Amino acid sequence: MxxxxxxxxxxxxxYRSYSLSKLKEKDVDLIQNSCLIVMFKRGENICKQxxxxxHALYLAKGSVKLYIEGKNKNLILKIINERKYIGLQSLFxxxxxxxxxxxxxxxxxxxxxxxxILDLAKKNAEYLFELTKTLSDSxxxxxxxxxxxxxxxxxxxxxDVLLYFSEEIYKNxxxxxxxxxxxxxxxxxxxxxxxxxxxxxxxxxxxxxxDGRKFTIKQPDILRKIGELG
Amino acid sequence: MxxxxxxxxxxxxxYRSYSLSKLKEKDVDLIQNSCLIVMFKRGENICKQxxxxxHALYLAKGSVKLYIEGKNKNLILKIINERKYIGLQSLFxxxxxxxxxxxxxxxxxxxxxxxxILDLAKKNAEYLFELTKTLSDSxxxxxxxxxxxxxxxxxxxxxDVLLYFSEEIYKNxxxxxxxxxxxxxxxxxxxxxxxxxxxxxxxxxxxxxxDGRKFTIKQPDILRKIGELG
DNA sequence: TTAAAACATTGTTGTATATCAATATTTTAC
DNA sequence: GTAAAATATTGATATACAACAATGTTTTAA
Numbered sequence: 001m002x003x004x005x006x007x008x009x010x011x012x013x014x015y016r017s018y019s020l021s022k023l024k025e026k027d028v029d030l031i032q033n034s035c036l037i038v039m040f041k042r043g044e045n046i047c048k049q050x051x052x053x054x055h056a057l058y059l060a061k062g063s064v065k066l067y068i069e070g071k072n073k074n075l076i077l078k079i080i081n082e083r084k085y086i087g088l089q090s091l092f093x094x095x096x097x098x099x100x101x102x103x104x105x106x107x108x109x110x111x112x113x114x115x116x117i118l119d120l121a122k123k124n125a126e127y128l129f130e131l132t133k134t135l136s137d138s139x140x141x142x143x144x145x146x147x148x149x150x151x152x153x154x155x156x157x158x159x160d161v162l163l164y165f166s167e168e169i170y171k172n173x174x175x176x177x178x179x180x181x182x183x184x185x186x187x188x189x190x191x192x193x194x195x196x197x198x199x200x201x202x203x204x205x206x207x208x209x210x211d212g213r214k215f216t217i218k219q220p221d222i223l224r225k226i227g228e229l230g
Numbered sequence: 231m232x233x234x235x236x237x238x239x240x241x242x243x244x245y246r247s248y249s250l251s252k253l254k255e256k257d258v259d260l261i262q263n264s265c266l267i268v269m270f271k272r273g274e275n276i277c278k279q280x281x282x283x284x285h286a287l288y289l290a291k292g293s294v295k296l297y298i299e300g301k302n303k304n305l306i307l308k309i310i311n312e313r314k315y316i317g318l319q320s321l322f323x324x325x326x327x328x329x330x331x332x333x334x335x336x337x338x339x340x341x342x343x344x345x346x347i348l349d350l351a352k353k354n355a356e357y358l359f360e361l362t363k364t365l366s367d368s369x370x371x372x373x374x375x376x377x378x379x380x381x382x383x384x385x386x387x388x389x390d391v392l393l394y395f396s397e398e399i400y401k402n403x404x405x406x407x408x409x410x411x412x413x414x415x416x417x418x419x420x421x422x423x424x425x426x427x428x429x430x431x432x433x434x435x436x437x438x439x440x441d442g443r444k445f446t447i448k449q450p451d452i453l454r455k456i457g458e459l460g
Numbered sequence: 461t462t463a464a465a466a467c468a469t470t471g472t473t474g475t476a477t478a479t480c481a482a483t484a485t486t487t488t489a490c
Numbered sequence: 491g492t493a494a495a496a497t498a499t500t501g502a503t504a505t506a507c508a509a510c511a512a513t514g515t516t517t518t519a520a
Contacts, residue, residue: 068373068376068377068380068381070377070380070381071381071460072381073380073381075376075377075380075381077373077376088366089365089366089369089370089373090366090370091366092359092362092363092365092366093363093366093367093369093370094366094367094370098370098373098374098377099373121355121359121362122355122356122359123355124355125351125352125353125354125355125357125358126352127355128355128358128359128362129322129351129352129358131362132322132351132358132361132362132365133322133323135319135322135362135365135366135369136318136319136320136321136322136323136324136365137323137324138369139319139323139365139368139369139372140319140320140323140324140328142369142372142373142376143298143307143319143328143329143372144328145376146298146305146307146372146375146376146379147298147300147305147328149376149379149380150298150300150303150305150379150419151298151300151301151302151303151305189380230301
């Protein structure tokens with residue numbers, strides 16, 4: 001298991017959640033007292049599909065993938081970046097994770113006893129409202145994903161994913177992807193071979209440049225067109 | 231547009247939401263004063279993909295389909311039954327519907343000004359907690375759906391859908407489906423022709439009996455096996 | 461009551477995509 | 491620094507599925 005330390009000063013933490021601003025000092029202390037900061041290395045599981053939800057998981061630092069494990073292939077639903085809660089719908093919903101979350105690099109995760117967060121949420125509407133907003137946004141994102149999978153074909157899906165990384169995640173036309181080819185494929189809902197093949201097509205057509213995991217988006221408008229056409 | 235009447239007595243309404251029990255009387259009155267009960271006929275849209283969220287939508291009576299509209303085909307994500315909110319993630323999230331909701335039969339929908347619900351939610355944690363729970367359950371359901379679409383093939387998906395209707399919705403091995411063949415296909419993420427074909431297979435194999443929209447599940451265990459194998 | 465429209469069914473064909481296979485390249489570990 | 495393992499790439503093959511087409515059946519409407 002990964003290393004961990006006790007949280008010392010959540011209020012002053014540079015990675016603290018915005019939602020903490022909605023809590024009174026004593027409630028932040030309540031969280032802090034229960035909070036363990038756990039360090040995970042790339043590839044380590046932060047939570048596992050099929051297991052019980054015992055803690056609220058807050059990603060303080062780093063990025064992780066949230067994916068559904070299947071028999072032969074996985075489907076990455078989203079990449080979660082620092083200063084975001086992981087899997088609020090499992091905390092408020094079922095009680096069993098129906099997905100696995102794995103570190104894409106070395107990350108710090110704050111683990112807080114689930115009941116402490118749930119109790120605070122039941123008492124503090126402003127705090128819960130913040131959490132519900134992010135939960136809703138996340139649900140909307142997944143709806144969009146489902147749409148893409150169902151309506152678009154390979155080229156359109158991959159184009160969308162590349163634009164997503166460039167514009168939403170790295171906010172740069174040049175970026176060093178944290179995913180390997182298999183993960184990029186699992187995020188685009190296709191086989192790894194086809195992801196590689198289509199990347200090669202885009203490179204030959206001068207739409208992107210490639211150097212391992214370093215991507216350069218040369219013609220975002222063409223990608224956008226491909227994504228729109230499906 | 232559909233007929234509507236003003237709400238008269240939400241507290242005593244047989245179709246009232248459980249979440250109302252978390253509100254004070256004056257807050258129920260607030261909702262009631264803003265609430266219009268709108269009657270939709272089968273096929274009428276209750277909300278439309280791409281439009282702005284102006285009201286909270288509560289399905290008092292009847293059942294509706296929530297689906298993503300694509301260029302050529304639609305994907306029904308879920309069937310919502312009476313006494314459930316419709317699309318809370320749009321209320322708390324984006325502000326634009328990224329799906330359309332259409333009546334499957336004659337339905338009654340309570341429309342309440344979005345800000346009234348949002349303001350109540352910001353002030354009343356217990357109330358919001360109820361809403362967040364149902365929102366989370368709904369998100370989990372959609373996650374399961376995405377998994378099915380991505381991992382299973384036609385026969386497995388249709389088997390799952392038939393079991394879902396039998397066991398979750400109608401709670402009976404005999405049921406009269408509210409969906410036509412096209413809608414059944416759109417809920418199972420396949421073409422209408424293939425849905426019909428596979429139904430015929432299942433009928434020939436004695437797994438189900440069919441008479442128009444009247445379904446009889448003869449061998450649920452076989453369906454379960456097919457669903458598990460994919 | 462009949463025409464028209466919507467819905468349902470079955471067979472055929474084409475294609476997008478996964479899978480298999482072989483090889484190349486990079487990373488890891490001792 | 492080399493072997494081994496993981497990752498990436500490219501080509502060939504197989505197939506699940508959508509799309510097309512033709513016909514039958516039920517519902518709607520005048």
